[in-house]
Structures are given as C-alpha cells and as structure tokens.
Amino acid sequence: xxxxxxxxxxxxxxxxxRGRHLYTLGPIGFAVRPGEIFGYLGPNGAGKTTTIKVAMGxxxxxxxxxxxxxxxxxxxxxxxxxxxLPEQPYFYQHLTGLEMLTFYxxxxxxxRRENRERAGRLLEAVGLQAAADTAISKFSKGMLQRIxxxxxLINDPDLVxxxxxxxxxxxxxxxDIRDLILSLKAKGKTIFFSSHILQDVEMICDRVAILSAGKxxxxxxxxxxxxxxxxxxxxxxxxxxxxxxxxxxxxxxSAAGDKTVVSxxxxxxVNGAISLLMGAGAxxxxxxxxxxxxxxxxxxxxxxxxxxxxxRPPDAPRPADxxxxxxxxxxxxxxxxxxxxxxxxxxxxxxREV
Ligand SMILES: Nc1ncnc2c1ncn2[C@@H]1O[C@H](COP(=O)(O)OP(=O)(O)O)[C@@H](O)[C@H]1O
Ligand SMILES: [Mg+2]
Numbered sequence: 001x002x003x004x005x006x007x008x009x010x011x012x013x014x015x016x017x018r019g020r021h022l023y024t025l026g027p028i029g030f031a032v033r034p035g036e037i038f039g040y041l042g043p044n045g046a047g048k049t050t051t052i053k054v055a056m057g058x059x060x061x062x063x064x065x066x067x068x069x070x071x072x073x074x075x076x077x078x079x080x081x082x083x084x085l086p087e088q089p090y091f092y093q094h095l096t097g098l099e100m101l102t103f104y105x106x107x108x109x110x111x112r113r114e115n116r117e118r119a120g121r122l123l124e125a126v127g128l129q130a131a132a133d134t135a136i137s138k139f140s141k142g143m144l145q146r147i148x149x150x151x152x153l154i155n156d157p158d159l160v161x162x163x164x165x166x167x168x169x170x171x172x173x174x175x176d177i178r179d180l181i182l183s184l185k186a187k188g189k190t191i192f193f194s195s196h197i198l199q200d201v202e203m204i205c206d207r208v209a210i211l212s213a214g215k216x217x218x219x220x221x222x223x224x225x226x227x228x229x230x231x232x233x234x235x236x237x238x239x240x241x242x243x244x245x246x247x248x249x250x251x252x253x254s255a256a257g258d259k260t261v262v263s264x265x266x267x268x269x270v271n272g273a274i275s276l277l278m279g280a281g282a283x284x285x286x287x288x289x290x291x292x293x294x295x296x297x298x299x300x301x302x303x304x305x306x307x308x309x310x311x312r313p314p315d316a317p318r319p320a321d322x323x324x325x326x327x328x329x330x331x332x333x334x335x336x337x338x339x340x341x342x343x344x345x346x347x348x349x350x351x352r353e354v
Contacts, residue, residue, distance in 0.1 A: 003190040008026070009027060037182075040052075040208070080155065085149055085162045093136050094136075106174075165177050232290050236287075237259065249275045
C-alpha cells in the first residue's frame with residue numbers, strides 16, 4: 001500500500017475580491033512508497049507548500065484526494081502516523097528545547113515518563129542535548145531546524161513530511177539534516193520532503209517528483225536517471241601527449257592540466273583504449289564515468305532541447321561521437337568534479353522559460 005497517495009489532487013486559489021484566478025496546482029497524481037526518501041522538487045512558487053498543506057489536511061483540495069496509509073489525509077488515523085515540519089515553523093519562544101518537545105508529546109497524549117524519555121532521546125538524535133535547557137528564542141536557524149525535526153518525530157511517525165528542511169542552512173547544517181533524514185530511512189521510515197535545491201535531492205532521494213508552476217513534470221527514480229545516463233567515460237593518462245594519443249587512432253583526446261584525457265563511448269571501448277595507451281607507454285591515472293546530473297534531467301524535462309538563458313545546456317557534447325571533441329564543459333560534467341551550482345539562478349532561468 002502506498003504511504004502517501006495523491007489522487008488527481010488540484011487546488012485553485014482565487015482572489016477573495018473578484019474571484020480572479022490566482023494559481024492552480026495540479027491535478028497531480030503520484031504515490032510515495034514505503035521506506036523511500038521522496039523529494040518534491042520545484043522552484044519557489046511552484047506549489048510545493050500548497051501540496052504539502054493539502055497532504056497534511058490543512059488545506060482542502062479543490063478536487064481529488066490524498067490518502068495516508070489508506071486513510072484520508074485529515075483523519076485521525078492518518079495524523080497519528082505522520083510527523084510534519086512546516087516551512088516556517090513557529091515555536092513558543094520562551095520554552096526550552098526540552099519543554100518544547102514534551103509540550104508536543106503531551107499533545108499526542110504520551111505518558112509523562114515516556115514523554116520525557118522520548119524527548120531526551122530525540123534531543124540527542126538531533127544533536128541538541130546541550131540545548132535542552134536553552135530557550136528557543138536563543139536558537140540559531142540550524143538549531144531551529146533540528147528541534148523542528150525532533151518535534152516532527154515525537155509521535156514516532158511512520159511517515160515524515162518536511163517542507164524545505166534544508167533551506168537557509170549553511171553547508172554543515174545541511175549535511176547534518178541530510179544525515180538525519182538518511183538515519184530515519186535506515187529506521188524504516190518513509191520521508192517526503194520538498195526542496196528547491198537540486199543537489200540535496202540528488203544526494204539523498206530515491207525518487208523525485210518535479211513540479212513547476214503548479215504542474216507535475218515528472219516522477220522519476222534518481223538512481224535510474226544517473227545510471228541510465230552515463231554519457232561517456234574519460235580515461236585520464238600520464239606519460240603520453242595529446243598528439244601521440246591521437247596518433248594511436250583515438251578520436252576524442254584533450255589535455256586537462258598535466259594529464260591527457262581520452263574519452264570513449266562506453267565500457268566496451270575502455271579496455272581497447274587502455275591497452276593502446278599502455279602499449280604506447282602511458283600510465284592510467286583514472287577512469288571516470290561522466291554522468292548526467294539530476295540538474296541536466298530537470299533541464300531536459302522543463303526546457304526540452306533548448307537551453308535556458310544563463311543555464312548550462314542539457315546536452316553536453318558527446319566526445320565519443322565520431323566527430324565529437326570534448327568541449328570545455330566536459331571536464332566539469334562528472335558528479336565528483338562538478339562545481340557548486342547556483343540552483344536558485346538555475347530555477348530563475350527555468351521559470352522564465354516555462
Ligand atoms: N492562501 C493562498 N491564497 C492565494 N494564493 C496562494 C495562497 N498560498 C499560496 N498561494 C500561491 O500559490 C503559489 C504556490 O505557492 P507555494 O505552494 O507556497 O509554492 P512553493 O512552496 O513551491 O514555493 C504561489 O503563487 C503562491 O503565491
Ligand atoms: Mg514552499
């Protein structure tokens with residue numbers, strides 16, 4: 001059974017004055033499976049928070065319905081099994097970390113002793129033991145996000161729904177929250193979280209749905225996008241010049257720093273190229289599959305073949321094509337080698353296109 005099931009859900013916002021149409025979400029339909037980390041990806045204003053509010057029973061859909069473990073989203077049965085971290089949570093500022101968690105535990109009707117024990121364990125799990133007696137008003141953004149996550153876990157939920165849990169955090173804070181999300185998955189929980197940051201989604205999600213301007217563009221398996229899309233393989237070698245390598249009949253050869261880089265189309269071609277190179281006295285330094293990133297996939301979904309202005313085109317040159325030569329972009333295409341990307345500006349350019 002699906003953990004979280006969106007069945008043709010739509011939500012229309014109209015202005016209260018003249019009923020002017022403001023925004024439409026959907027209709028969207030997809031299901032989150034048990035035990036997966038599911039990313040809900042889209043630029044600001046796409047409708048992620050609206051979707052999550054409908055899923056949490058906080059907004060009534062204009063059509064369709066959401067089921068959680070087979071129960072209507074606004075039912076008691078559903079709510080008991082869900083933990084939720086809103087996008088901009090507000091917590092009572094004068095409470096300490098521990099008081100705040102036990103307050104929420106009370107709301108779920110936890111017995112006094114169990115409540116305190118669980119709150120203590122959760123503080124530890126999110127790395128806030130030291131802040132147990134600190135007032136929330138003194139918490140940093142990262143600490144607020146952690147205590148918010150702990151709050152979402154107080155009822156030991158099977159489904160954890162997080163709205164932009166990684167935004168506004170520094171890299172260390174983001175890594176910590178990513179690790180926490182992964183540890184929840186390891187405990188068998190299902191996690192649904194929204195993000196406008198492609199990289200975070202790519203790093204931890206099993207599947208993603210891509211939303212843009214209220215429309216669901218794709219629901220896809222992250223590993224498959226990355227697997228299916230090995231584009232070419234780079235063999236980095238020492239001890240042979242670009243010219244000498246070309247002289248061996250290898251088509252796509254370029255220099256990268258002090259290395260000579262030979263690109264081949266697939267794994268079958270790797271061994272042949274390596275023996276040719278080694279026969280000519282070269283030493284293999286690395287063999288690197290050059291992958292398409294989720295960003296490339298996103299771009300191809302949203303923008304199709306055309307490149308959005310200011311953003312990297314979805315199709316990098318294919319050096320293994322007969323006449324192909326690695327362009328300047330090829331070197332940056334590897335997942336490991338990819339420079340940090342400005343995702344907000346990427347989305348800004350995507351939004352102009354759609
Ligand atoms: N209560 C509301 N009334 C009217 N429009 C709304 C309301 N809530 C959100 N919107 C609009 O719906 C769109 C989607 O917003 P939101 O779901 O917050 O997007 P996201 O979370 O992806 O940034 C935006 O254009 C926003 O202005
Ligand atoms: Mg939002």
